[in-house]
Amino acid sequence: MRCWHCDTELIWGGDHDCEEDTEDYQMETNFSCPNCDSFYLAYYPKQKEKKEEWLEGYKKWRKEQDEPE
Ligand SMILES: [Zn+2]
Numbered sequence: 395m396r397c398w399h400c401d402t403e404l405i406w407g408g409d410h411d412c413e414e415d416t417e418d419y420q421m422e423t424n425f426s427c428p429n430c431d432s433f434y435l436a437y438y439p440k441q442k443e444k445k446e447e448w449l450e451g452y453k454k455w456r457k458e459q460d461e462p463e
Pocket of ligand 1: 432
C-alpha cells in the first residue's frame with residue numbers, strides 16, 4: 395500500500411482488535427508514511443460467514459507486505 399500524497403510505500407504500524415469499540419468492524423490497522431508522516435487507519439468489516447476465508451486472504455497479504463518481491 396502506498397501513500398496517497400507522495401507514493402511512498404507505507405509502514406505497517408499494527409493491528410488493533412476493535413470488536414469492543416464498534417459492532418461493524420472487527421479490526422483496525424494503522425499505517426504511516428516514512429516520507430511525509432501521513433497516517434492511515436484501515437477498518438476491516440465483520441464478515442462472520444466468511445471469516446476464515448477473509449483471514450486467509452489477510453495473512454497472505456501481510457506475508458507479501460513483510461516479504462516484498
Ligand atoms: Zn507520504
